[in-house]
Amino acid sequence: MELIKNKSNTLFWMFLKQLLWVSTSILIEIFIFILLFNIGINSGFILPANFSEHYLEKNKSIISKSEPFDKELIPFTCKYGLFDSNGNYLSGDFNEDIIEDAKAFINGAKRNNYLFILIERANGYCIVQYDVSAHFSSYILHKLFPKLELTTLILFFLIFVLIVINNALHFGRKLKKELKPVLEEISQIQNRELNAERKTSKINEFNNILLSLYDMETALSQALKKEWETEQKRKSNISALAHDIKAPLTVIKGNSELILEEDNITEIYKLADIINSNSDKIERYIKLLIDETKNNLTAGNEEKIDLTVLITDIIKESEAMCSLRGIELITQSKIADGEIIINRDILERAILNLIKNAIEYTVLRKMIMMNIEYSHNKLVISIEDFGKGFTEQSLKYAKDQFYTDKTERSEEHYGLGMFFASNVAEKYNGSVTYYNKPDQTGAVVVFEAVIPINK
Numbered sequence: 169m170e171l172i173k174n175k176s177n178t179l180f181w182m183f184l185k186q187l188l189w190v191s192t193s194i195l196i197e198i199f200i201f202i203l204l205f206n207i208g209i210n211s212g213f214i215l216p217a218n219f220s221e222h223y224l225e226k227n228k229s230i231i232s233k234s235e236p237f238d239k240e241l242i243p244f245t246c247k248y249g250l251f252d253s254n255g256n257y258l259s260g261d262f263n264e265d266i267i268e269d270a271k272a273f274i275n276g277a278k279r280n281n282y283l284f285i286l287i288e289r290a291n292g293y294c295i296v297q298y299d300v301s302a303h304f305s306s307y308i309l310h311k312l313f314p315k316l317e318l319t320t321l322i323l324f325f326l327i328f329v330l331i332v333i334n335n336a337l338h339f340g341r342k343l344k345k346e347l348k349p350v351l352e353e354i355s356q357i358q359n360r361e362l363n364a365e366r367k368t369s370k371i372n373e374f375n376n377i378l379l380s381l382y383d384m385e386t387a388l389s390q391a392l393k394k395e396w397e398t399e400q401k402r403k404s405n406i407s408a409l410a411h412d413i414k415a416p417l418t419v420i421k422g423n424s425e426l427i428l429e430e431d432n433i434t435e436i437y438k439l440a441d442i443i444n445s446n447s448d449k450i451e452r453y454i455k456l457l458i459d460e461t462k463n464n465l466t467a468g469n470e471e472k473i474d475l476t477v478l479i480t481d482i483i484k485e486s487e488a489m490c491s492l493r494g495i496e497l498i499t500q501s502k503i504a505d506g507e508i509i510i511n512r513d514i515l516e517r518a519i520l521n522l523i524k525n526a527i528e529y530t531v532l533r534k535m536i537m538m539n540i541e542y543s544h545n546k547l548v549i550s551i552e553d554f555g556k557g558f559t560e561q562s563l564k565y566a567k568d569q570f571y572t573d574k575t576e577r578s579e580e581h582y583g584l585g586m587f588f589a590s591n592v593a594e595k596y597n598g599s600v601t602y603y604n605k606p607d608q609t610g611a612v613v614v615f616e617a618v619i620p621i622n623k
Contacts, residue, residue, distance in 0.1 A: 197331065262295075349374070478508070522589050530554055545620040597618040600616075601614045
């Protein structure tokens with residue numbers, strides 16, 4: 169089965185495209201942030217990191233001469249403190265930690281906690297504490313976001329997370345969309361909806377899965393069809409067998425009624441003999457129905473038996489069956505001495521079923537040949553008849569349960585012999601093969617089973 173040609177990619181390219189898209193989005197975000205930051209600085213909306221230091225150096229003289237002190241001269245991005253000539257804190261907006269560091273700075277000590285600029289005044293000092301970071305030029309925005317760089321990083325991270333989440337959701341929806349045909353096909357197989365429209369995906373790997381599922385669907389459809397046909401054939405043959413049982417029952421009933429009306433003892437014996445014969449026929453039919461339709465391969469236990477004894481018993485039973493039909497059984501055997509462990513009952517039944525089939529079709533030379541060999545732990549029994557051979561249809565379906573090429577049934581031929589023998593062979597890792605003889609009439613059936621010698 170081939171899927172409709174459709175533009176498709178591999179999962180690798182799908183993931184790579186998504187990764188490139190995420191990377192591009194992040195690079196664009198970085199570019200936009202850098203661009204906006206530069207625009208903000210160039211337009212004066214954002215004060216550069218060295219603004220305070222440059223401003224104070226430039227206006228140091230004005231600040232030192234301001235009397236009374238004008239705190240508006242100090243940028244709002246900085247803090248200041250006024251100290252007398254002895255280093256005592258007079259006024260300003262320093263807190264306790266900054267005051268102590270400022271006093272140390274006046275005395276020449278250096279600490280790394282804060283950055284200070286010392287401006288000498290007529291009656292003391294003005295100490296300005298500043299930082300080297302960007303700030304909003306708007307006082308209101310500065311109060312709302314005093315740490316512009318940290319605010320920018322947080323905003324960048326939040327947008328980064330949004331980009332990643334958005335791309336993940338987009339990729340998930342895309343992947344789910346491409347996976348949907350696979351999930352639908354699996355659901356259809358589970359529900360045995362096997363004739364639904366074929367679907368495709370834009371992902372090569374998913375298309376391969378769909379192709380495997382379609383092959384599975386086809387196989388399942390064929391298996392279900394075959395199962396349905398087998399079940400119908402089973403019902404048909406069981407129904408026919410039940411119908412066949414009615415015939416001897418009718419004979420028995422009719423002859424029983426005649427016995428009640430008959431006074432001649434000789435006729436009564438004849439009628440009783442007919443009843444007995446038809447009773448045997450019913451018994452065979454019922455046994456066939458119970459034993460063969462169940463196809464019970466577990467009946468009986470595995471047992472240790474001498475290989476020579478087993479083969480001898482099979483030959484004797486086969487000869488007895490052939491003699492009832494006036495058929496000569498010619499046997500050849502080449503077997504090793506030793507004991508094997510096997511379910512004797514089913515093995516004998518399998519071989520005798522094949523003998524029955526050969527008897528059924530042997531009509532020309534009244535002869536069946538059976539060759540038995542055992543070597544390298546393999547038992548091979550070939551049965552050759554001289555009948556008309558397999559038909560073309562029989563060569564295809566001979567091992568199917570209930571298959572028979574007869575239009576009218578014989579007493580015991582219900583298409584179960586080859587089926588049962590094949591199952592027994594497979595139970596012992598073997599097989600049943602069959603073919604028509606190329607140079608003469610008749611067919612050959614070969615039974616093989618792996619049965620090691622018990623040591």
